[in-house]
Structure formats: C-alpha cells, structure tokens
Amino acid sequence: MTSFHISPRWGQHFLVDKAVRDIIIDKADLKKEDTVVEVGVGKGILTEILVQKAGKVIGWEIDERLYRMVREKLKDYSNLVLYREDFLSADLPSLLSSFSSLKLVSNIPYAISSPFFSKILESGIKWDLLVLMVQREFGEKVLQKKGSPLAVGVNLLYEVEKVREVSPGSFSPPPAVRSLILKFIPLSPQIEPDAYKEIMRWVHFLFSQRRKKVEKLLRPQLGREKTREILARAHIHPEWRAEHLEIEHWIALVSQLETIANS
Numbered sequence: 001m002t003s004f005h006i007s008p009r010w011g012q013h014f015l016v017d018k019a020v021r022d023i024i025i026d027k028a029d030l031k032k033e034d035t036v037v038e039v040g041v042g043k044g045i046l047t048e049i050l051v052q053k054a055g056k057v058i059g060w061e062i063d064e065r066l067y068r069m070v071r072e073k074l075k076d077y078s079n080l081v082l083y084r085e086d087f088l089s090a091d092l093p094s095l096l097s098s099f100s101s102l103k104l105v106s107n108i109p110y111a112i113s114s115p116f117f118s119k120i121l122e123s124g125i126k127w128d129l130l131v132l133m134v135q136r137e138f139g140e141k142v143l144q145k146k147g148s149p150l151a152v153g154v155n156l157l158y159e160v161e162k163v164r165e166v167s168p169g170s171f172s173p174p175p176a177v178r179s180l181i182l183k184f185i186p187l188s189p190q191i192e193p194d195a196y197k198e199i200m201r202w203v204h205f206l207f208s209q210r211r212k213k214v215e216k217l218l219r220p221q222l223g224r225e226k227t228r229e230i231l232a233r234a235h236i237h238p239e240w241r242a243e244h245l246e247i248e249h250w251i252a253l254v255s256q257l258e259t260i261a262n263s
Contacts, residue, residue: 012063014042015107015133017170020181021045027163027183028105028131030054035099039087039116040109044070050105051077058095060087088115092123102126107133110175114138114150121153122200124193130158130184136165139180147243152203155247156191158184191251199254206242214240214253222260230256 015021024046030036030053041047041059043066050057051074059082061067067084074080083090096102104127108116113134120127134142141148143162145155154160163181168174191199206217215238218227231238234252236245245253 012042013110013171013173013175015045015170016172017166018045020133020166020170021049023164024105024107024131024133024181025049025053027181028103028129030103030105031101034101034103034128035096037096037102037104037106039104039106041070041082042066042107044073046105046107047074047080051080054103055079056099057081059083060085060090062086088112088119092119092125096125101128103128104130104132110135110138110177117150117154121157122197126190127184127186129186131163131181132184133166133179133181135175136178136180139182142182146246149200149203149207152245152247152250153200154184156187156196156199156250158186160184195254198258199250202254202257203242203250206245210242212241213238214242214245226260230260 028036030050032053032055034054035056035058036050036054038047038050038057038059041061047057047059047070056079057077059070059080061070061082061084064084067082071082102125104120120130139162141151142154142160144151145160146152161183163183166179166181168176168178170179206214209217214236215227215231218230222230228238230253233256234249236249236253
C-alpha cells in the first residue's frame, strides 16, 4: 500500500491492531443476511472483514484519498457500496429503510461523535445491533445512563454494554486518549420515533438550564399545583434537576405531560 499522510482536518487515527479488530467483528455476530453500515472506513481494516462475513456493506469515507484506496483494495467484492461523502449529510431513511437485519459496525471518527449519535438516534432507523469504538470519555458518558441528553437519548433506545477498553497503541498515529468498544442492543419494545422525539424535546429543554430544578422549569407552563402533581405521578422529587432523572423518569414525565395536554 502506498504511503498515506494524515489529514489534520479530520483528526485521523487508524486502527491497526488486528486483535482489537477481531473483537469488534466477533461482537457484531455477522451473518450473510446482514447489511452492515461502516462510518469512516479509513484504510479498510474493518471493511475487509465485513465484506467477507456480511451480505452487504455500506461504507462512508469523507477523505477522497482513503475512498480511492479502499475501493481499489476491495474492488473484487461486489457486496460493497462505498460513499465518498460526509455521513452527517446522508439521507439515512432513503438509503437504509429498505434493508432488514441492519447493523452498524464502526470505529467512529471521534471529532463527529456527538453529531453522529444525534443522527443515528433521530433517524428512525431500526438497527438490529451497533458495535462502535468511541473515545473513552465519550463512552463513559453513554454508560452512565443519565446526566446528559446524549446518555438519555442512547439509553432510551438501547442497552449499552462495555466490551473493552482500547489503548492508544492500537492506532496509528496513537491518539492522546483511550478508547472504548461498546455494544448497543435495541430495547424491546422500542420507543417509536415520534415518541422518542417528544421525550428528547423535553430532555433538551430541561437540560438547557441544568442548574435549575425541574419543578422550577415546568411551573411557568403548568402552574405550581399541576407541576407538583405531574412530578409526583412520575416519581420525580421536586428538588431534582435534569441530571438526576433516570430513563424511567423521563418516560413517565412525558407520559404525564401528554395526559395533561390531552385532557
């Protein structure tokens, strides 16, 4: 393979540890009926195995040099579709809604972690499984299940399992941070897209002033007595702030708010 100069523009750190690659592949439990999405194919260390094990692989790579490199390297695989574009701009429902047994397996470019997850969660796409490598600090926020809109958004839809930590030496060039491999298993029954968006609308509102108590934020809209009634029914303490709410609290809160709106 020809030499490749890293582009500072995209903060590129390529996975080179095949033992780590194999753990990701193993956790993805790939079958021939699976369609796999990979975001940021890089030099194709994951892609090369994905096309061998899955029925179809759809990859995104924004760097034209890498796109050409991987397309040439894997030109004999007819089950690979590779887009040279920004994944964040892709119309996922149009591209992916027709596929069943859809899995997302990627070493996520750390610079796009937050918008990446927002896009995935808000797309309405029904994923069978996600196995992702993320920056450790970012992954730990997801695993907390509360404390941020990101953690709430992910854990409304998925059970998240920490697979293992990955050292900087598994990448070239080594990043300044450690990484985590996470496995995301869809919850059943899964919240429908419209209900998810409504819950997240309230999540973002209450987190927008995270230092204020939930009761104080709701009171101007609902009045003191109605706010206290709703919080009691949702088992939310009046002194709590958004960061204190567990997933079940968010679901119950929005359910109570909808009941009031429809009464």
